[in-house]
Amino acid sequence: MSRVELKDLRKSFGAFEVIKGIDLTIESGEFCVFVGPSGCGKSTLLRMIAGLEEQTSGVIEIGGRDVSNSEPSDRGIAMVFQNYALYPHLTVRENIGFGLSLARTPKAEIARKVGEVAEILQLGDYLDRKPKELSGGQRQRVAIGRSIVRDPQVFLFDEPLSNLDASLRTQMRIELTDLHARLGSTMIYVTHDQVEAMTMADKIVVLNGGRIEQVGTPMELYDTPATPFVAGFIGSPKMNLYQGEVARILGASDTYGIRPEHVSLSASEGTWHGTVRHVERLGADTIVHIDCDQLGPLTARVDGARTFAPGEKLFATPDRSREIRF
Structure with a gap:
Protein backbone atom coordinates (compact mmCIF):
# COMPACT_ATOMS: atom_id res chain seq x y z
CA MET A 1 0.00 0.00 0.00
CA SER A 2 1.78 3.17 -1.19
CA ARG A 3 -1.08 5.59 -1.69
CA VAL A 4 -0.18 9.26 -1.16
CA GLU A 5 -2.78 11.72 0.14
CA LEU A 6 -2.37 15.46 0.55
CA LYS A 7 -5.02 17.24 2.58
CA ASP A 8 -5.27 21.05 2.48
CA LEU A 9 -1.50 21.28 2.23
CA ARG A 10 -0.09 24.79 2.53
CA LYS A 11 3.35 26.37 2.61
CA SER A 12 4.27 29.96 3.36
CA PHE A 13 7.60 31.75 3.46
CA GLY A 14 6.85 34.60 5.81
CA ALA A 15 3.77 36.39 4.48
CA PHE A 16 4.17 34.84 1.01
CA GLU A 17 2.01 31.73 0.47
CA VAL A 18 3.65 29.40 -2.06
CA ILE A 19 1.34 26.37 -1.79
CA LYS A 20 -2.28 27.46 -1.37
CA GLY A 21 -4.28 24.50 -0.16
CA ILE A 22 -3.56 21.32 -2.14
CA ASP A 23 -5.94 18.35 -1.92
CA LEU A 24 -4.71 15.39 -3.95
CA THR A 25 -4.78 11.59 -3.93
CA ILE A 26 -2.15 9.58 -5.80
CA GLU A 27 -3.17 5.94 -5.94
CA SER A 28 -0.82 3.06 -5.22
CA GLY A 29 1.22 2.21 -8.31
CA GLU A 30 0.42 5.40 -10.23
CA PHE A 31 2.99 7.39 -12.20
CA CYS A 32 1.94 10.94 -11.31
CA VAL A 33 3.59 13.99 -12.86
CA PHE A 34 3.52 17.49 -11.38
CA VAL A 35 3.87 19.98 -14.22
CA GLY A 36 3.72 23.73 -14.47
CA PRO A 37 5.79 26.84 -15.18
CA SER A 38 8.74 27.95 -13.07
CA GLY A 39 7.60 29.23 -9.68
CA CYS A 40 4.28 27.35 -9.67
CA GLY A 41 5.22 25.38 -6.52
CA LYS A 42 5.76 21.90 -7.97
CA SER A 43 9.25 21.33 -6.50
CA THR A 44 8.19 22.79 -3.14
CA LEU A 45 5.24 20.38 -3.10
CA LEU A 46 7.53 17.43 -3.85
CA ARG A 47 9.98 18.47 -1.15
CA MET A 48 7.16 18.63 1.39
CA ILE A 49 6.12 15.08 0.51
CA ALA A 50 9.76 14.05 0.95
CA GLY A 51 10.03 15.81 4.31
CA LEU A 52 12.79 18.14 3.07
CA GLU A 53 10.47 21.13 3.43
CA GLU A 54 8.15 21.59 6.41
CA GLN A 55 4.55 22.34 5.54
CA THR A 56 2.88 25.35 7.18
CA SER A 57 -0.35 23.38 7.60
CA GLY A 58 -2.14 20.35 6.23
CA VAL A 59 -1.63 16.61 6.28
CA ILE A 60 0.59 14.25 4.26
CA GLU A 61 -0.25 10.54 4.34
CA ILE A 62 1.85 7.79 2.74
CA GLY A 63 0.53 4.25 2.78
CA GLY A 64 -2.30 5.29 5.09
CA ARG A 65 0.12 6.69 7.67
CA ASP A 66 0.31 10.35 8.67
CA VAL A 67 3.92 11.36 7.98
CA SER A 68 3.38 15.12 8.24
CA ASN A 69 5.92 15.44 11.04
CA SER A 70 8.12 12.43 10.25
CA GLU A 71 11.76 12.62 9.24
CA PRO A 72 12.52 11.94 5.56
CA SER A 73 14.15 8.63 6.46
CA ASP A 74 10.95 7.48 8.17
CA ARG A 75 8.57 8.20 5.26
CA GLY A 76 9.35 5.19 3.08
CA ILE A 77 10.37 7.37 0.14
CA ALA A 78 13.41 7.64 -2.13
CA MET A 79 14.24 10.79 -4.06
CA VAL A 80 16.15 11.28 -7.30
CA PHE A 81 17.41 14.81 -7.91
CA GLN A 82 18.26 16.85 -10.98
CA ASN A 83 21.96 16.57 -10.15
CA TYR A 84 23.02 12.96 -9.78
CA ALA A 85 24.74 13.48 -6.38
CA LEU A 86 27.01 10.48 -6.90
CA TYR A 87 30.19 9.95 -4.90
CA PRO A 88 33.00 10.43 -7.46
CA HIS A 89 35.52 8.29 -5.55
CA LEU A 90 33.17 5.28 -5.33
CA THR A 91 32.41 2.74 -8.04
CA VAL A 92 28.93 2.26 -9.48
CA ARG A 93 28.58 -0.82 -7.25
CA GLU A 94 29.53 1.17 -4.16
CA ASN A 95 27.32 4.13 -5.07
CA ILE A 96 24.25 1.94 -5.52
CA GLY A 97 24.87 0.08 -2.28
CA PHE A 98 25.98 3.07 -0.21
CA GLY A 99 22.75 3.48 1.74
CA LEU A 100 22.64 -0.23 2.54
CA SER A 101 26.23 -0.07 3.80
CA LEU A 102 25.33 2.82 6.12
CA ALA A 103 22.45 0.73 7.45
CA ARG A 104 24.95 -2.10 8.18
CA THR A 105 23.19 -4.49 5.84
CA PRO A 106 25.12 -7.78 5.50
CA LYS A 107 27.56 -7.75 2.58
CA ALA A 108 25.94 -10.75 0.91
CA GLU A 109 22.55 -9.01 0.99
CA ILE A 110 24.05 -5.80 -0.44
CA ALA A 111 25.69 -7.76 -3.26
CA ARG A 112 22.41 -9.52 -4.08
CA LYS A 113 20.35 -6.32 -4.13
CA VAL A 114 22.93 -4.34 -6.11
CA GLY A 115 23.09 -7.18 -8.65
CA GLU A 116 19.30 -7.21 -9.04
CA VAL A 117 19.15 -3.43 -9.50
CA ALA A 118 22.06 -3.46 -11.97
CA GLU A 119 20.18 -6.02 -14.06
CA ILE A 120 16.98 -3.95 -14.03
CA LEU A 121 18.85 -0.80 -15.10
CA GLN A 122 21.29 -2.51 -17.47
CA LEU A 123 24.30 -1.43 -15.44
CA GLY A 124 25.91 -4.84 -15.01
CA ASP A 125 28.86 -4.00 -17.27
CA TYR A 126 29.59 -0.76 -15.42
CA LEU A 127 29.59 -1.82 -11.77
CA ASP A 128 33.34 -1.35 -11.32
CA ARG A 129 33.55 2.01 -13.09
CA LYS A 130 33.66 5.43 -11.44
CA PRO A 131 30.99 8.05 -12.26
CA LYS A 132 33.41 10.08 -14.41
CA GLU A 133 33.62 7.11 -16.78
CA LEU A 134 29.85 7.10 -17.42
CA SER A 135 27.56 9.06 -19.73
CA GLY A 136 24.92 11.39 -18.32
CA GLY A 137 22.18 8.81 -18.84
CA GLN A 138 24.22 6.10 -17.14
CA ARG A 139 24.90 8.37 -14.14
CA GLN A 140 21.20 9.07 -13.82
CA ARG A 141 20.50 5.34 -13.87
CA VAL A 142 23.01 4.87 -11.05
CA ALA A 143 21.19 7.55 -9.02
CA ILE A 144 17.90 5.77 -9.70
CA GLY A 145 19.49 2.45 -8.74
CA ARG A 146 20.58 3.88 -5.40
CA SER A 147 16.90 4.63 -4.76
CA ILE A 148 15.54 1.29 -5.98
CA VAL A 149 17.88 -0.73 -3.77
CA ARG A 150 16.18 0.73 -0.69
CA ASP A 151 12.81 -0.73 -1.78
CA PRO A 152 10.83 2.46 -1.01
CA GLN A 153 7.07 2.82 -0.95
CA VAL A 154 7.22 5.91 -3.17
CA PHE A 155 9.78 7.25 -5.66
CA LEU A 156 10.11 11.03 -5.98
CA PHE A 157 11.82 12.53 -9.05
CA ASP A 158 12.74 16.22 -9.16
CA GLU A 159 13.39 17.13 -12.83
CA PRO A 160 15.85 14.23 -13.20
CA LEU A 161 16.32 14.58 -16.98
CA SER A 162 16.85 18.32 -17.30
CA ASN A 163 20.66 18.02 -17.47
CA LEU A 164 20.57 15.54 -20.38
CA ASP A 165 20.63 16.35 -24.08
CA ALA A 166 17.50 15.87 -26.18
CA SER A 167 18.24 12.34 -27.42
CA LEU A 168 19.17 11.11 -23.95
CA ARG A 169 16.03 12.66 -22.46
CA THR A 170 13.93 10.71 -24.96
CA GLN A 171 15.78 7.49 -24.14
CA MET A 172 15.48 8.03 -20.38
CA ARG A 173 11.75 8.76 -20.65
CA ILE A 174 11.30 5.33 -22.20
CA GLU A 175 13.54 3.70 -19.59
CA LEU A 176 11.71 5.31 -16.68
CA THR A 177 8.35 4.27 -18.11
CA ASP A 178 9.62 0.71 -18.50
CA LEU A 179 11.00 0.80 -14.96
CA HIS A 180 7.63 1.88 -13.57
CA ALA A 181 5.88 -0.94 -15.42
CA ARG A 182 8.42 -3.44 -14.07
CA LEU A 183 8.39 -2.28 -10.44
CA GLY A 184 4.72 -1.26 -10.16
CA SER A 185 5.75 1.37 -7.61
CA THR A 186 4.14 4.72 -6.91
CA MET A 187 6.17 7.42 -8.65
CA ILE A 188 5.81 11.19 -8.37
CA TYR A 189 7.72 13.15 -10.98
CA VAL A 190 8.27 16.91 -11.25
CA THR A 191 8.97 18.61 -14.57
CA HIS A 192 8.34 21.89 -16.37
CA ASP A 193 8.35 20.00 -19.68
CA GLN A 194 4.80 19.16 -20.76
CA VAL A 195 6.15 16.65 -23.32
CA GLU A 196 7.66 14.62 -20.46
CA ALA A 197 4.36 14.83 -18.62
CA MET A 198 2.29 13.72 -21.62
CA THR A 199 4.55 10.80 -22.56
CA MET A 200 5.18 9.34 -19.10
CA ALA A 201 2.25 9.97 -16.78
CA ASP A 202 -0.76 7.94 -15.73
CA LYS A 203 -1.98 11.10 -14.03
CA ILE A 204 -0.92 14.71 -14.59
CA VAL A 205 -1.33 17.44 -11.98
CA VAL A 206 -1.12 20.90 -13.58
CA LEU A 207 -0.02 23.52 -11.06
CA ASN A 208 -0.23 27.28 -11.41
CA GLY A 209 0.51 29.84 -8.73
CA GLY A 210 0.52 27.30 -5.90
CA ARG A 211 -2.86 25.82 -6.81
CA ILE A 212 -4.03 22.83 -8.85
CA GLU A 213 -5.54 23.88 -12.18
CA GLN A 214 -6.53 20.36 -13.28
CA VAL A 215 -5.86 16.68 -12.57
CA GLY A 216 -6.38 13.99 -15.18
CA THR A 217 -4.87 11.59 -17.68
CA PRO A 218 -2.72 13.10 -20.43
CA MET A 219 -5.49 12.85 -23.02
CA GLU A 220 -8.15 14.21 -20.64
CA LEU A 221 -6.06 17.33 -20.19
CA TYR A 222 -5.33 17.53 -23.90
CA ASP A 223 -8.88 16.99 -25.15
CA THR A 224 -10.88 18.65 -22.36
CA PRO A 225 -8.78 21.27 -20.57
CA ALA A 226 -10.66 22.76 -17.63
CA THR A 227 -9.16 26.25 -17.88
CA PRO A 228 -7.50 28.46 -20.50
CA PHE A 229 -4.22 28.03 -18.59
CA VAL A 230 -4.28 24.24 -19.03
CA ALA A 231 -5.37 24.61 -22.65
CA GLY A 232 -2.37 26.82 -23.38
CA PHE A 233 0.14 24.85 -21.33
CA ILE A 234 -0.57 21.31 -22.56
CA GLY A 235 0.26 20.71 -26.22
CA SER A 236 3.11 21.65 -28.55
CA PRO A 237 2.77 23.89 -30.45
CA LYS A 238 0.40 25.38 -27.93
CA MET A 239 -3.29 25.86 -28.56
CA ASN A 240 -4.46 28.99 -30.41
Whole structure:
Protein backbone atom coordinates (compact mmCIF):
# COMPACT_ATOMS: atom_id res chain seq x y z
CA MET A 1 0.00 0.00 0.00
CA SER A 2 1.78 3.17 -1.19
CA ARG A 3 -1.08 5.59 -1.69
CA VAL A 4 -0.18 9.26 -1.16
CA GLU A 5 -2.78 11.72 0.14
CA LEU A 6 -2.37 15.46 0.55
CA LYS A 7 -5.02 17.24 2.58
CA ASP A 8 -5.27 21.05 2.48
CA LEU A 9 -1.50 21.28 2.23
CA ARG A 10 -0.09 24.79 2.53
CA LYS A 11 3.35 26.37 2.61
CA SER A 12 4.27 29.96 3.36
CA PHE A 13 7.60 31.75 3.46
CA GLY A 14 6.85 34.60 5.81
CA ALA A 15 3.77 36.39 4.48
CA PHE A 16 4.17 34.84 1.01
CA GLU A 17 2.01 31.73 0.47
CA VAL A 18 3.65 29.40 -2.06
CA ILE A 19 1.34 26.37 -1.79
CA LYS A 20 -2.28 27.46 -1.37
CA GLY A 21 -4.28 24.50 -0.16
CA ILE A 22 -3.56 21.32 -2.14
CA ASP A 23 -5.94 18.35 -1.92
CA LEU A 24 -4.71 15.39 -3.95
CA THR A 25 -4.78 11.59 -3.93
CA ILE A 26 -2.15 9.58 -5.80
CA GLU A 27 -3.17 5.94 -5.94
CA SER A 28 -0.82 3.06 -5.22
CA GLY A 29 1.22 2.21 -8.31
CA GLU A 30 0.42 5.40 -10.23
CA PHE A 31 2.99 7.39 -12.20
CA CYS A 32 1.94 10.94 -11.31
CA VAL A 33 3.59 13.99 -12.86
CA PHE A 34 3.52 17.49 -11.38
CA VAL A 35 3.87 19.98 -14.22
CA GLY A 36 3.72 23.73 -14.47
CA PRO A 37 5.79 26.84 -15.18
CA SER A 38 8.74 27.95 -13.07
CA GLY A 39 7.60 29.23 -9.68
CA CYS A 40 4.28 27.35 -9.67
CA GLY A 41 5.22 25.38 -6.52
CA LYS A 42 5.76 21.90 -7.97
CA SER A 43 9.25 21.33 -6.50
CA THR A 44 8.19 22.79 -3.14
CA LEU A 45 5.24 20.38 -3.10
CA LEU A 46 7.53 17.43 -3.85
CA ARG A 47 9.98 18.47 -1.15
CA MET A 48 7.16 18.63 1.39
CA ILE A 49 6.12 15.08 0.51
CA ALA A 50 9.76 14.05 0.95
CA GLY A 51 10.03 15.81 4.31
CA LEU A 52 12.79 18.14 3.07
CA GLU A 53 10.47 21.13 3.43
CA GLU A 54 8.15 21.59 6.41
CA GLN A 55 4.55 22.34 5.54
CA THR A 56 2.88 25.35 7.18
CA SER A 57 -0.35 23.38 7.60
CA GLY A 58 -2.14 20.35 6.23
CA VAL A 59 -1.63 16.61 6.28
CA ILE A 60 0.59 14.25 4.26
CA GLU A 61 -0.25 10.54 4.34
CA ILE A 62 1.85 7.79 2.74
CA GLY A 63 0.53 4.25 2.78
CA GLY A 64 -2.30 5.29 5.09
CA ARG A 65 0.12 6.69 7.67
CA ASP A 66 0.31 10.35 8.67
CA VAL A 67 3.92 11.36 7.98
CA SER A 68 3.38 15.12 8.24
CA ASN A 69 5.92 15.44 11.04
CA SER A 70 8.12 12.43 10.25
CA GLU A 71 11.76 12.62 9.24
CA PRO A 72 12.52 11.94 5.56
CA SER A 73 14.15 8.63 6.46
CA ASP A 74 10.95 7.48 8.17
CA ARG A 75 8.57 8.20 5.26
CA GLY A 76 9.35 5.19 3.08
CA ILE A 77 10.37 7.37 0.14
CA ALA A 78 13.41 7.64 -2.13
CA MET A 79 14.24 10.79 -4.06
CA VAL A 80 16.15 11.28 -7.30
CA PHE A 81 17.41 14.81 -7.91
CA GLN A 82 18.26 16.85 -10.98
CA ASN A 83 21.96 16.57 -10.15
CA TYR A 84 23.02 12.96 -9.78
CA ALA A 85 24.74 13.48 -6.38
CA LEU A 86 27.01 10.48 -6.90
CA TYR A 87 30.19 9.95 -4.90
CA PRO A 88 33.00 10.43 -7.46
CA HIS A 89 35.52 8.29 -5.55
CA LEU A 90 33.17 5.28 -5.33
CA THR A 91 32.41 2.74 -8.04
CA VAL A 92 28.93 2.26 -9.48
CA ARG A 93 28.58 -0.82 -7.25
CA GLU A 94 29.53 1.17 -4.16
CA ASN A 95 27.32 4.13 -5.07
CA ILE A 96 24.25 1.94 -5.52
CA GLY A 97 24.87 0.08 -2.28
CA PHE A 98 25.98 3.07 -0.21
CA GLY A 99 22.75 3.48 1.74
CA LEU A 100 22.64 -0.23 2.54
CA SER A 101 26.23 -0.07 3.80
CA LEU A 102 25.33 2.82 6.12
CA ALA A 103 22.45 0.73 7.45
CA ARG A 104 24.95 -2.10 8.18
CA THR A 105 23.19 -4.49 5.84
CA PRO A 106 25.12 -7.78 5.50
CA LYS A 107 27.56 -7.75 2.58
CA ALA A 108 25.94 -10.75 0.91
CA GLU A 109 22.55 -9.01 0.99
CA ILE A 110 24.05 -5.80 -0.44
CA ALA A 111 25.69 -7.76 -3.26
CA ARG A 112 22.41 -9.52 -4.08
CA LYS A 113 20.35 -6.32 -4.13
CA VAL A 114 22.93 -4.34 -6.11
CA GLY A 115 23.09 -7.18 -8.65
CA GLU A 116 19.30 -7.21 -9.04
CA VAL A 117 19.15 -3.43 -9.50
CA ALA A 118 22.06 -3.46 -11.97
CA GLU A 119 20.18 -6.02 -14.06
CA ILE A 120 16.98 -3.95 -14.03
CA LEU A 121 18.85 -0.80 -15.10
CA GLN A 122 21.29 -2.51 -17.47
CA LEU A 123 24.30 -1.43 -15.44
CA GLY A 124 25.91 -4.84 -15.01
CA ASP A 125 28.86 -4.00 -17.27
CA TYR A 126 29.59 -0.76 -15.42
CA LEU A 127 29.59 -1.82 -11.77
CA ASP A 128 33.34 -1.35 -11.32
CA ARG A 129 33.55 2.01 -13.09
CA LYS A 130 33.66 5.43 -11.44
CA PRO A 131 30.99 8.05 -12.26
CA LYS A 132 33.41 10.08 -14.41
CA GLU A 133 33.62 7.11 -16.78
CA LEU A 134 29.85 7.10 -17.42
CA SER A 135 27.56 9.06 -19.73
CA GLY A 136 24.92 11.39 -18.32
CA GLY A 137 22.18 8.81 -18.84
CA GLN A 138 24.22 6.10 -17.14
CA ARG A 139 24.90 8.37 -14.14
CA GLN A 140 21.20 9.07 -13.82
CA ARG A 141 20.50 5.34 -13.87
CA VAL A 142 23.01 4.87 -11.05
CA ALA A 143 21.19 7.55 -9.02
CA ILE A 144 17.90 5.77 -9.70
CA GLY A 145 19.49 2.45 -8.74
CA ARG A 146 20.58 3.88 -5.40
CA SER A 147 16.90 4.63 -4.76
CA ILE A 148 15.54 1.29 -5.98
CA VAL A 149 17.88 -0.73 -3.77
CA ARG A 150 16.18 0.73 -0.69
CA ASP A 151 12.81 -0.73 -1.78
CA PRO A 152 10.83 2.46 -1.01
CA GLN A 153 7.07 2.82 -0.95
CA VAL A 154 7.22 5.91 -3.17
CA PHE A 155 9.78 7.25 -5.66
CA LEU A 156 10.11 11.03 -5.98
CA PHE A 157 11.82 12.53 -9.05
CA ASP A 158 12.74 16.22 -9.16
CA GLU A 159 13.39 17.13 -12.83
CA PRO A 160 15.85 14.23 -13.20
CA LEU A 161 16.32 14.58 -16.98
CA SER A 162 16.85 18.32 -17.30
CA ASN A 163 20.66 18.02 -17.47
CA LEU A 164 20.57 15.54 -20.38
CA ASP A 165 20.63 16.35 -24.08
CA ALA A 166 17.50 15.87 -26.18
CA SER A 167 18.24 12.34 -27.42
CA LEU A 168 19.17 11.11 -23.95
CA ARG A 169 16.03 12.66 -22.46
CA THR A 170 13.93 10.71 -24.96
CA GLN A 171 15.78 7.49 -24.14
CA MET A 172 15.48 8.03 -20.38
CA ARG A 173 11.75 8.76 -20.65
CA ILE A 174 11.30 5.33 -22.20
CA GLU A 175 13.54 3.70 -19.59
CA LEU A 176 11.71 5.31 -16.68
CA THR A 177 8.35 4.27 -18.11
CA ASP A 178 9.62 0.71 -18.50
CA LEU A 179 11.00 0.80 -14.96
CA HIS A 180 7.63 1.88 -13.57
CA ALA A 181 5.88 -0.94 -15.42
CA ARG A 182 8.42 -3.44 -14.07
CA LEU A 183 8.39 -2.28 -10.44
CA GLY A 184 4.72 -1.26 -10.16
CA SER A 185 5.75 1.37 -7.61
CA THR A 186 4.14 4.72 -6.91
CA MET A 187 6.17 7.42 -8.65
CA ILE A 188 5.81 11.19 -8.37
CA TYR A 189 7.72 13.15 -10.98
CA VAL A 190 8.27 16.91 -11.25
CA THR A 191 8.97 18.61 -14.57
CA HIS A 192 8.34 21.89 -16.37
CA ASP A 193 8.35 20.00 -19.68
CA GLN A 194 4.80 19.16 -20.76
CA VAL A 195 6.15 16.65 -23.32
CA GLU A 196 7.66 14.62 -20.46
CA ALA A 197 4.36 14.83 -18.62
CA MET A 198 2.29 13.72 -21.62
CA THR A 199 4.55 10.80 -22.56
CA MET A 200 5.18 9.34 -19.10
CA ALA A 201 2.25 9.97 -16.78
CA ASP A 202 -0.76 7.94 -15.73
CA LYS A 203 -1.98 11.10 -14.03
CA ILE A 204 -0.92 14.71 -14.59
CA VAL A 205 -1.33 17.44 -11.98
CA VAL A 206 -1.12 20.90 -13.58
CA LEU A 207 -0.02 23.52 -11.06
CA ASN A 208 -0.23 27.28 -11.41
CA GLY A 209 0.51 29.84 -8.73
CA GLY A 210 0.52 27.30 -5.90
CA ARG A 211 -2.86 25.82 -6.81
CA ILE A 212 -4.03 22.83 -8.85
CA GLU A 213 -5.54 23.88 -12.18
CA GLN A 214 -6.53 20.36 -13.28
CA VAL A 215 -5.86 16.68 -12.57
CA GLY A 216 -6.38 13.99 -15.18
CA THR A 217 -4.87 11.59 -17.68
CA PRO A 218 -2.72 13.10 -20.43
CA MET A 219 -5.49 12.85 -23.02
CA GLU A 220 -8.15 14.21 -20.64
CA LEU A 221 -6.06 17.33 -20.19
CA TYR A 222 -5.33 17.53 -23.90
CA ASP A 223 -8.88 16.99 -25.15
CA THR A 224 -10.88 18.65 -22.36
CA PRO A 225 -8.78 21.27 -20.57
CA ALA A 226 -10.66 22.76 -17.63
CA THR A 227 -9.16 26.25 -17.88
CA PRO A 228 -7.50 28.46 -20.50
CA PHE A 229 -4.22 28.03 -18.59
CA VAL A 230 -4.28 24.24 -19.03
CA ALA A 231 -5.37 24.61 -22.65
CA GLY A 232 -2.37 26.82 -23.38
CA PHE A 233 0.14 24.85 -21.33
CA ILE A 234 -0.57 21.31 -22.56
CA GLY A 235 0.26 20.71 -26.22
CA SER A 236 3.11 21.65 -28.55
CA PRO A 237 2.77 23.89 -30.45
CA LYS A 238 0.40 25.38 -27.93
CA MET A 239 -3.29 25.86 -28.56
CA ASN A 240 -4.46 28.99 -30.41
CA LEU A 241 -6.32 31.01 -27.77
CA TYR A 242 -8.37 34.16 -28.33
CA GLN A 243 -10.01 36.33 -25.70
CA GLY A 244 -12.18 39.41 -25.50
CA GLU A 245 -14.15 40.57 -28.52
CA VAL A 246 -12.57 38.00 -30.88
CA ALA A 247 -13.61 35.17 -28.53
CA ARG A 248 -17.16 36.51 -28.30
CA ILE A 249 -17.41 36.70 -32.11
CA LEU A 250 -16.38 33.03 -32.14
CA GLY A 251 -19.12 32.12 -29.66
CA ALA A 252 -17.13 31.99 -26.42
CA SER A 253 -18.00 33.95 -23.30
CA ASP A 254 -14.35 34.46 -22.34
CA THR A 255 -11.84 32.37 -24.33
CA TYR A 256 -11.93 30.45 -27.63
CA GLY A 257 -9.35 27.75 -28.41
CA ILE A 258 -8.38 25.55 -31.33
CA ARG A 259 -5.29 23.36 -31.55
CA PRO A 260 -2.90 23.80 -34.51
CA GLU A 261 -3.54 20.24 -35.75
CA HIS A 262 -7.27 20.96 -35.86
CA VAL A 263 -6.88 23.75 -38.41
CA SER A 264 -6.93 22.90 -42.14
CA LEU A 265 -5.43 25.16 -44.81
CA SER A 266 -6.59 25.85 -48.36
CA ALA A 267 -5.51 28.20 -51.13
CA SER A 268 -9.06 28.78 -52.35
CA GLU A 269 -11.66 28.69 -49.56
CA GLY A 270 -12.15 28.52 -45.82
CA THR A 271 -13.37 30.25 -42.67
CA TRP A 272 -10.56 32.74 -42.02
CA HIS A 273 -8.41 34.53 -44.57
CA GLY A 274 -4.77 35.17 -43.80
CA THR A 275 -1.16 35.61 -44.87
CA VAL A 276 1.67 33.20 -44.12
CA ARG A 277 4.20 34.85 -41.81
CA HIS A 278 6.63 32.01 -41.06
CA VAL A 279 7.02 28.30 -41.86
CA GLU A 280 8.76 25.67 -39.68
CA ARG A 281 9.58 22.47 -41.57
CA LEU A 282 9.98 19.60 -39.10
CA GLY A 283 10.01 16.69 -41.53
CA ALA A 284 6.86 14.74 -40.77
CA ASP A 285 5.02 17.96 -39.87
CA THR A 286 5.06 21.56 -41.00
CA ILE A 287 4.11 24.36 -38.61
CA VAL A 288 2.59 27.36 -40.39
CA HIS A 289 2.32 30.73 -38.64
CA ILE A 290 -0.40 32.88 -40.18
CA ASP A 291 -1.62 36.46 -39.72
CA CYS A 292 -5.41 36.10 -40.01
CA ASP A 293 -7.50 39.14 -40.93
CA GLN A 294 -10.24 38.30 -38.41
CA LEU A 295 -8.15 36.79 -35.57
CA GLY A 296 -4.56 37.93 -35.62
CA PRO A 297 -1.80 35.30 -35.18
CA LEU A 298 -2.83 31.68 -35.88
CA THR A 299 -0.70 28.50 -35.85
CA ALA A 300 -1.56 25.44 -37.95
CA ARG A 301 0.11 22.02 -38.02
CA VAL A 302 -0.12 20.25 -41.39
CA ASP A 303 1.49 17.32 -43.19
CA GLY A 304 5.22 17.79 -43.77
CA ALA A 305 4.80 17.35 -47.53
CA ARG A 306 2.71 20.53 -47.80
CA THR A 307 4.64 23.57 -49.02
CA PHE A 308 3.99 27.16 -48.00
CA ALA A 309 5.98 30.37 -48.34
CA PRO A 310 5.99 33.60 -46.32
CA GLY A 311 3.63 36.14 -47.87
CA GLU A 312 1.37 33.49 -49.38
CA LYS A 313 -2.38 34.13 -49.10
CA LEU A 314 -4.56 31.27 -47.87
CA PHE A 315 -7.65 30.26 -45.91
CA ALA A 316 -7.76 28.49 -42.53
CA THR A 317 -10.72 26.42 -41.33
CA PRO A 318 -11.15 25.05 -37.78
CA ASP A 319 -12.52 21.57 -37.08
CA ARG A 320 -15.77 22.62 -35.40
CA SER A 321 -15.91 19.38 -33.38
CA ARG A 322 -12.57 20.20 -31.73
CA GLU A 323 -13.17 23.81 -30.78
CA ILE A 324 -12.95 24.67 -27.07
CA ARG A 325 -14.80 27.55 -25.45
CA PHE A 326 -14.55 28.92 -21.93
